[in-house]
Amino acid sequence: MTFASESVYIVGGAVRDELLGLxxxxxxxxxxxxxxxxxxxxxxxxxxxxxxxxxxxxxHDEYALARTERKxxxxxxxxxxxxxxxxxxxxxxxxxxxxxNAIAKDGQGRLIDPFNGQVDIQAxxxxxxxxxxxxxxxxxxxxxxxxxxxxxxxxxxxxxxxMRSMVDAGEVDALVAExxxxxxAKGLMEEKPSRMFETLRACGALQKILPTLDRLWGMxxxxxxxxxxxxxxxxxxxxDYAASKHFSLPxxxxxxxxxxxxxxxxxxxxxxxxxxxxxxVNLVQEVCKRLRVPNECKELAVMVTKFHGKLFQALRMxxxxxxxxxxQLDAIRQPVRFKEFLQACEADARGQAxxxxxxxxxxxxxxKALAAVQEVDAGGIAQQCENAEHIKRAIHxxxxxxxxxxFA
Numbered sequence: 001m002t003f004a005s006e007s008v009y010i011v012g013g014a015v016r017d018e019l020l021g022l023x024x025x026x027x028x029x030x031x032x033x034x035x036x037x038x039x040x041x042x043x044x045x046x047x048x049x050x051x052x053x054x055x056x057x058x059x060h061d062e063y064a065l066a067r068t069e070r071k072x073x074x075x076x077x078x079x080x081x082x083x084x085x086x087x088x089x090x091x092x093x094x095x096x097x098x099x100x101n102a103i104a105k106d107g108q109g110r111l112i113d114p115f116n117g118q119v120d121i122q123a124x125x126x127x128x129x130x131x132x133x134x135x136x137x138x139x140x141x142x143x144x145x146x147x148x149x150x151x152x153x154x155x156x157x158x159x160x161x162x163m164r165s166m167v168d169a170g171e172v173d174a175l176v177a178e179x180x181x182x183x184x185a186k187g188l189m190e191e192k193p194s195r196m197f198e199t200l201r202a203c204g205a206l207q208k209i210l211p212t213l214d215r216l217w218g219m220x221x222x223x224x225x226x227x228x229x230x231x232x233x234x235x236x237x238x239x240d241y242a243a244s245k246h247f248s249l250p251x252x253x254x255x256x257x258x259x260x261x262x263x264x265x266x267x268x269x270x271x272x273x274x275x276x277x278x279x280x281v282n283l284v285q286e287v288c289k290r291l292r293v294p295n296e297c298k299e300l301a302v303m304v305t306k307f308h309g310k311l312f313q314a315l316r317m318x319x320x321x322x323x324x325x326x327x328q329l330d331a332i333r334q335p336v337r338f339k340e341f342l343q344a345c346e347a348d349a350r351g352q353a354x355x356x357x358x359x360x361x362x363x364x365x366x367x368k369a370l371a372a373v374q375e376v377d378a379g380g381i382a383q384q385c386e387n388a389e390h391i392k393r394a395i396h397x398x399x400x401x402x403x404x405x406x407f408a
Contacts, residue, residue, distance in 0.1 A: 007032045008063070009089060009104040009112065016100050019121050020150075029063040030092055030104065033085045039063070051081040066092040069132075090114045097139045098146065099127050120156075127156035134162055137171035141183035144199040148190035155199065163203035172208045180209055181291045188252040193243050194236035197256075212283050213256070215263040220271040227353040229271075231262045238351030247343050253297045254304040254344040255351070257284045261305065280305040300337060303329065304344040311345050314362050319403040322369055323396065331370050342366060372406045373399040 014027045031039070036052050044054035044063060052065040067083035068091050089104060089112060096102040099117040106112065115129050126146055133139055140163050143155060155163075166172065187196035197213070200206035206214045217232030228234050238255045247255075261280025284305050288298040307329060314322060331338035342363045350356050376398045385391040 007089070007106070009106055011093070011104045012096070012101050015103045015105050015111070016117070016121070018105075019103070019118065027061050029061060030066050030089065031063050032066045032087070032089050032092070034065055035085060036065070039065070052083050067095070068092070069095050069135075094130055095132060096129055097133060097136075097142055099129055102129050124150075124153045125156050126150070126153045126159065128159045128162060131162075133159070134166050134169075134171070137166060137175050138179060138183065139163075140166060140172060140200070140203060140205050141175075141180065141187075144196040144205070145183055145187040145190065147199040148187045148193050148196040151192040151195055155202075160203060163205070167204040167208065172205050175209075177290060177292045181293060184209075184291070185249055185253075188239065188256065189243075189249055191243060193239045193252065193256075197236065197239075210287065212260050212263050212287065216259060219262055219265070221262075222271050225352075227355070231259055234351060235259055237353070238347045241351040241356065242344070242347040245343070245347070247347065248340060250297045250300040251340050251343045251347070253293070254301040254340075255347045257287065257301040258304045258308050258344065258348060260284055260287070277306055277309045296337075300340055300344065303337075303341055304348075307341070308345050308348055311342075311366070312349070312362055314366060319400055319407055323373065323399050323403055326366075326370060326373060331366075332373060335370060335374075338370065339367075368406055369403055372402040375402055 009030050009032070010027055011030045012028050014024045017024050036046065036054075039052070039054045040046065043057040045057065047053050047055055047062075048064070051067055054063045055061070056063060065083040066087040066089060067081050068087055069081055093102040093104060093112075093114060099115045099120045101117070102113075102115045103117040104112040111118070120127050126143060128139075143159065143163060147153065147155065184196075187193055190196065197206060200209065201214060201217065213232075213235070216235060217230060219231040220229055221231050221234065223229050226234055228237060235256060235258075238258070239252055242252045242255045257280075259276065259280065260283040261276035261278070263283070264279050265274075265276060281302055284301050285298070287293070288301065293301075307325075310325065314325065317325065326332060326338075329338055329341060331341075346360055346363060349360060350358055376395060378395050381394050381398060382391045385394055
């Protein structure tokens with residue numbers, strides 16, 4: 001696809017990741033000197049709602065017209081976008097969030113870097129491009145997410161100062177739930193998700209976005225069970241362990257949420273947290289409702305919060321109690337979710353200082369118990385029983401016998 005007077009540049013993440021030696025996932029382009037009409041005439045498909053973005057007719061890469069933005073109201077939607085042939089490449093790059101994302105590459109492979117993004121890449125610094133950074137509260141979340149994605153980068157002090165001023169000005173309060181969840185979910189799937197939440201804490205945003213999580217820092221735990229002592233530090237170790245094992249988003253979110261109940265522990269019983277599992281359930285449900293968390297993440301987070309403590313009692317359970325516990329966890333009907341439950345509990349157990357490789361015989365026991373009860377032909381038993389109550393009892397007895405055989 002060729003253009004007459006306009007110029008086409010690769011911009012943003014593709015250029016940054018190439019300079020960092022990272023895999024390039026998507027290529028985004030900026031077109032300078034063009035109009036929507038000429039893009040459509042060249043065969044591109046318009047897809048942008050808030051500003052002119054087009055899909056290439058062959059590669060389906062995104063091509064955006066060079067544009068500027070002007071802040072008109074609070075929040076991340078309070079902008080007026082100006083896209084026209086007279087907007088320069090430098091003006092387009094100036095509206096971007098970080099210097100490392102404000103580098104362009106032309107068709108000959110030459111880099112255009114008006115804000116010294118290459119210098120910041122070398123120095124491993126995440127720095128805002130201009131004071132216009134304060135106009136978009138989503139950039140607080142993006143700064144935190146990039147901290148998780150690029151764990152060897154540090155926020156420039158002046159960028160952190162700007163982020164704090166944005167929080168103080170109430171910009172975070174204008175964020176909609178869907179966008180907060182979107183960024184949190186992406187951050188949880190990065191290399192070191194703890195850095196996202198540490199960055200949000202450092203600028204004061206975590207207290208606004210997830211206040212119950214924020215209150216875990218400084219909450220003591222029994223050192224014989226938690227060498228790291230601090231409940232907030234423990235949760236960060238847990239989510240980083242989950243990331244190191246490449247666990248799914250539901251598992252990582254459950255790991256993040258599992259100890260919320262500890263924030264409401266009374267001073268009188270500290271550092272113990274008796275009953276924190278049950279107390280945490282309502283707190284997790286409130287977070288999920290407020291942020292509109294997808295059901296698969298919510299359901300696993302509630303289950304892990306409620307039962308992660310009970311799991312580690314399973315080695316002392318009799319066969320009957322163990323079968324009831326598998327039923328509580330709905331393990332027979334939802335074995336995939338049950339395995340994710342075990343993964344989140346694994347992260348909880350090993351997300352402790354010095355415990356990263358501790359043995360977990362309880363997980364092996366539970367998987368063997370599940371395999372045993374799955375051998376029971378529930379349908380065949382149902383055909384031989386007279387009523388629903390008899391069916392339920394007969395199936396339980398058959399499953400119990402399988403688990404007893406396992407113990408024997």
